[in-house]
Amino acid sequence: MAEKIATIWPEIVLFITTCVVMILGLSPNKQWRSLCLPASVAGLVIAGILAAWGMREGGPVADTALPLMPGFVKVTIAVVGVLLVIVQAGLIDRREEALVSTGRPFNPLRTNRAEYFSLVLFSLTGLMLCASASDLIWLFLALELTSLPTYVMVAMSSSRDRAQEAAVKYFYLGALGAATFLYGFVMLYGGTGTLKLGPMAEIIATEGINPITLIGLLLTIAGLGFKIAAVPMHFYTADVYQGAAAPVTAFLAFVPKTAGFIALLLVCATVGWRFGESGDALPESLRVMLWVMAAVTMTVGNVLAILQNSVKRVLAYSSIAHSGYMLVGLLAGPGDGSFPSSGVSAVLFYLAAYGITNTGAFAVIASLERRAADRGEPLEVDSFDDLRGLWKREPALGVVLAIVTLSLLGFPPLLGFMAKLPLFTAGISSGEIALVVILGLNSAIAAFYYLRIVKAAMIDDPKAEAGSADAASRHPSYQLRFATGMCSAVGVIGLSMLAGQIAGNTTSAGSYVPPVAGASEAAEGVFAVVEQEAAGEARTETASSLPTS
Amino acid sequence: MTMLSMPLGALSNLVAAADGPYIATGEAPQWVALIPALPLLGAVLCLICACLNVKNKAPGYLTVGLLAGSFVTTLVAFLGGTDNYGVATIFRWIHASIGADSGTSLVSNFAFYFDGLSMLWMLFVTGLATVIGLYSSEYMSGDKGLGYCRFFFAFNVFVFSMSCLVMADNLLLLFLGWEGVGLCSYLLIGYYYKKPEAVAAAKKAFIINRIGDLGLLMAIGATFVVFGTVELRPLFEMIAAGIDANGEAIGGTWAVVVIPLLLTAGAFGKSAQLFFYVWLPDAMEGPTPVSALIHAATMVTAGVYLIARMFPLYAADDAMIALTVVAWAGAITAFWAATIEFAQYDIKRIMGYSTISQLGFMFAGLGLLGTTGAVFHVFTHAFFKATLFLCCGAVMHGFGGQLSLRRLSGVMWMKGFGITAVCMLIGCLSLSGVPFTAGYFSKDMILAQAFATPGDMIGGAYFIGLLLLLTAAMTAYYTFRVFFRVFVGPKYFEPGDDDHGDDHGDDHGDDHSHAHDAAKEEPGDALHTGFHPHAPGWAMNTAMVLLAVGTIVIASLYFVNKKEDHGWAGTMVKYSSAAYASPGLGHKGDGEKKDEAVGLLPADAEAGAVMPVSLVAEGVVADEDATAKASGTLFGYDPFKIMYYVSAVLGLIGIIAAAWFHGPKGLAGLGIGNRVEPAKVRMDAVAARFGPIPRWAENKWYVDELYHIVFVKVLLVSSHIYHAIDKLVIDGIVDLLGSLPRWLGSLLRPSQSGVLHSYATGMVAGSAVLVALIVLVALL
Secondary structure: OHHHHHOOHHHHHHHHHHHHHHHHOOOOOHHHHOOHHHHHHHHHHHHHHHHHHHHHHOOOOOOOOOOOHHHHHHHHHHHHHHHHHHOOOOOOOHHHHHHHHOOOOOOHHHOOHHHHHHHHHHHHHHHHHHHHOOEHHHHHHHHHHHHHHHHHHHHHHOOOHHHHHHHHHHHHHHHHHHHHHHHHHHHHHHHHOOOEHHHHHHHHHHHOOOHHHHHHHHHHHHHHHHHHOOOOOOOHHHHHHHHOOHHHHHHHHHHHHHHHHHHHHHHHHHHOOOEOOOOOEOOHHHHHHHHHHHHHHHHHHHHHHHOOOEHHHHHHHHHHHHHHHHHHHHHHOOOOOOHHHOHHHHHHHHHHHHHHHHHHHHHHHHOEEEOOOOOOOOEEOOEHHHHOOHHHHOHHHHHHHHHHHHHHHOOOOOHHHHHHHHHHHHHHHOOOHHHHHHHHHHHHHHHHHHHHHHHHHHOOOOOOOOOOOOOOEEOOOHHHHHHHHHHHHHHHHHHHHOHHHHHHHHHHHOOOOOOOOOHHHHHOOOOHHHHHHHHHHHHHHHHHOOOOO | OHHHHHHHHHHHHOOOOOOOOOOOOEEOOHHHHHHHHHHHHHHHHHHHHHHOOOOOOHHHHHHHHHHHHHHHHHHHHHHOHHHHOEEEEEEEEEEEEEOOOOOEEEEEEEEEEEOHHHHHHHHHHHHHHHHHHHHHHHHHHHHOOHHHHHHHHHHHHHHHHHHHHHHEOEHHHHHHHHHHHHHHHHHHHOOOOOOHHHHHHHHHHHHHHHHHHHHHHHHHHHHHHHHOOOEHHHHHHHHHHOEOOOOOEOOOOOHHHHHHHHHHHHHHHHHOOHHHOOHHHHHHHOOHHHHHHHHHHOHHHHHHHHHHHOHHHHHOOOOOHHHHHHHHHHHHHHHHHHHHHOOOOEHHHHHHHHHHHHHHHHHHHHHOOOHHHHHHHHHHHHHHHHHHHHHHHHHHHHOOOOOEOOOEEOHHHOOOOHHHHHHHHHHHHHHHOOOOOHHHHHHHHHHHHHHHOOOOOOOOHHHHHHHHHHHHHHHHHHHHHHHHHHHOOOOEEOOOOOOOOOOOHHHHOOHHHHHHHHHHHOOOOOOOOOOOOOOOOHHHHHHHHHHHHHHHHHHHHHHOOHHHHOOHHHHHHHOOOOOOOOOOOOOOOOHHHHHHHHOOOOOOHHHHOOOOOOHHHHOOOOOHHHHHOOOOOEOOEOHHHHHHHHHHHHHHHHHHHHHHHHOEOOHHHOOOOOEOOOOOOHHHHHHHHOOOHHHHHHOHHHHHHHHHHHHHHHHHHHHHHHHHHHHHHHHHHHHHHHHHHHHHHHHHHHHOOOOHHHHHHHHHHHHHHHHHHHHHHHHO
8 A cells, every 4th residue: 555655646746735725715815816826836846746756766666567657647747737727827717806806805605716726636636646547446536536627627617608518518428438438447347357457467468358358448448538539439529629718628638638548558558469460469359449440530530620610629620630640559559669669658758749739729729819799708719710810910929829730730840740750650660551651641631720720820911900809819817828838839849859858758658568477377376465466576576677767 | 471381391291101192080170160150150240230220331340350260260270280180070960870770870960171172272262251351341332231231141151151161071061061152152143133134143043053963962872872971081081992881892883983973063063164154154243242252263163172072083983084074074164165255245244254264274174183283273263363353343333333345444544443453454464374473373284284194094185285275365365355445545434324322432531422422412413424433442452452462472372382292282282182193293203204204304303292192092093004104295395394385475475466456556565456446446347257256156155045945945835734734633633632531521520510419329329330340350
């Protein structure tokens, strides 16, 4: 138990921060109240430092087939989390705060700030816990801790009906997805007799995959497809992303997707990339399933994105497409452990790059707003028309948008390119040439709508005169939101120069320890417990001897 | 001279018994990076000036200061002698491994390779750039403001690129510099971008250079394929050993023929040789200082540099195919350009054709195995041609852009133009090869080399020599045609229509400018009334005088280390990759044998020096027999001796002819000429006898028109055809492909109905399809 706790210090820090924020947000003092955001950032920074420190020290090591993954993932979550928290500035209690500043007494019951920021942090805590998971119960709880707050966040993000509708859709469909993978988890337990991922891997390695386990795997992957917005679980994406306020959409595009991919990586690692002709692929049935999912997901996402006039819907569909790209890495598996051939490292790299870049894109959209015709809450900037001539009105925003969009497109030498390249190389080295061709074609289709955004922002003339009723103006929290976008753009350029360093980190984070066949047979003997522990230790040792820098 | 000869003395003491083409093995000091860095800084400062909207001459003076710093750095490096020869790696640039296991790697550092050749080039590049920068600071002052900044920005980038080209340690960096100078050339030719001719000329220069650049690029690729490196030092070591990357002998393979020919194509483009020459005359549309620096003195000699730099590779071919091509191309170009000059009336264009012609001499020199002569001619030509251009520029500047031979006369006698005329005379004398001028010595080396090099090494060397001799006489004629018509004779001018004069008050400080300004203010002022030629100011005069004095002084370099190395240029070449035992000059280790073979001449003692060059390694003169035939004769004499007299006589004949046909009445009391009216000369009567030929020559033998039909028209027609194919077929396919995703999208769009239960149905149904698929896979 104590060992396990040693691995979740970042989560513990985040949880404590959550409690502090929950209280801070209820303070009648405006200064104290406004400390919610800095406190959340501080908690994330400390959690990130702890995670990075843990990664440097070489331990703790998770008891799964991907023993070194949690460290890197938690650092990624902390970094992107900071951006995601900052971009939430000014989203909640805008009307309430305005009323309070005009003299109405502060009523803790009418404010949502405390809940909102604690929900954000809860979700991020859940995300980190996903990375730490080593058994299915833990994994399920962590996934739900990640997802449940997001349903509420969507509902709270805007007073408009669209947000409420999105929240309802998201909740019901999310429940359907969760039910699916929970059913899958149950089947996995039924098929292998254990909930722990480590022993389960050994059993599968020893006994092969029985039909119940197979059905469990299929349901698990299909259900987790909801988290990553993969076909056929993608339907909700566009409606929810459009309905929620842009900062929440940024959150949705990164957090559940990351949770889903971590879970998928853990499940696939438990099955093991040890089948096929050359012994480094998933079992044929899973391979076919993921192959189809990847190909259809990226194609559906891209072709639907082409037709949209709403930038948020474009980014929503492109988020589907990005999941499809990453499924290629998942399918490719760890290869021979080197960076170019490891799809696992590629997925980890891509998640980090996508999180940083995508947050920047939404931050730019969130920096602007438009007066509503009905005099209600100001509208979000959403259509291509709103972005037209951004470069002429807000040069800095225009440049940031262009940079992050080009990075999302995978334009060399930006971060998105550095992240997409290993997906290609991993796919090729695992022999999935056809899938890589589809990936390439889809990248070309993606260029159409991404460049359309760049064109609207940088080349076209503004639709309306500045200051006119139609023109977009700055959001009250412009500074912080723009700063997030700026950080993202700087990160996109800066990290692309450090790509070699990140590649090294992801390579070690993605190091895969194939389960040892036969270990569980011994476990049936008299000294089952003792021997099992010994086997576990042996694996831990193997893992710690891996490169950790 | 003492300052110069000190390090040179040290050099000659260091002559070791090296037995390969000289390879600088040491390390050059890191501070040589200042040479390109200072102009780069200048470029940045000019940009800043442009941003700050500086309206004075600050960018010009900044440039001159920084370039002077660059020149001083070069000078210090030069005074350090051979100790400074070697490689200075500034930073890692390109390190790429190719292939997983082959271990081939492309290493290209931002590094400089210093040997005699790069040193000599850098000396005149930075030196002339400084002086011409000073000249430009006044010449361009009509454009103060953004244009001024733009000019000096490109000027600085040019010097930076030229330094990279010349000092490059590898072919990629050389290519970077090569393209950089091409770009600056384009920018500066098109400086007056409102003038359609200038824009057209800029494009022409750029496009024609592209063709040559393709050759250079292919040569670099081929070099990498064959030798596995683009770095000069390993490359020279391999060539000296006669092996390629796999350790196989390169003699007789395609590499030693094809790579030099491709390099030659690049050199022809940049140096306006053979079919490529047409861009250079048009390039005179640029400001005159640009013509002087880029299109006469430095950039156009990059082709000569390239061949000299890669000379070991050229010489590695036993059959000398590429060198023969170079020699003939040079000679033909020299002659061809000279014929056009006979009938040209624009003095700047005459100088432009003269540059082509002189570059032809240099190429011929290289092709005839006389690297020393060619390199020395590059050096001297840089000085006297820059002088000539600056003087033409002063005239142009003073007479509102007037350049026509027919509309100017007696400029020498006009107020303030004395210095210009004297400098012009010095330049003309040098270009004509009048005895004891710099051009005389350097051209002689090339002319003599043509007769010294036996015809079985370079095919038809003797005929090349005759062609060059004829061209030398023609050169003297057309040079003095300009001088006699423009600078002496009755005073006469018609101002050109360029308005250069806005802002010259502070440059001249005399009444002229006021009168000029007053005249300008009168509305509707006719061209003639009120126009005052304004004489060059201090900056232009200083620059012209400096260059003219330089032209005189560098003649003496011929006598530095004369005995050992055939002049200072020989010493520099000896310590460079261009070191080569030219027939009749070098490799006289066994003097008796040579005397036998040539059977000649008194006092051959001075030819006793041993060049530290291994001909054995190059497979050129592999044995004693070859040594014996290694020198030809002219009229049975050593060509290097007799050429002094032959070329002097030819030069004087040319000048006298020019005086006879164009000289003013009572020229210097000799009474040769008879020109009384500005534009009426004896030559007109002679030309009339030739029917339409002079007109053809004036129209440059219609080469431009020919190119227009053969290349431009054909390309235009084919581009229309391609355009149609592109529109109909390619675009059709692309549009079709492009509409596929859109069509697919609209097909899928209804699935996004926004209705909750249809989403849920979709999810379940989709999952069911997936499961069915898996079951299918499992069953199969």
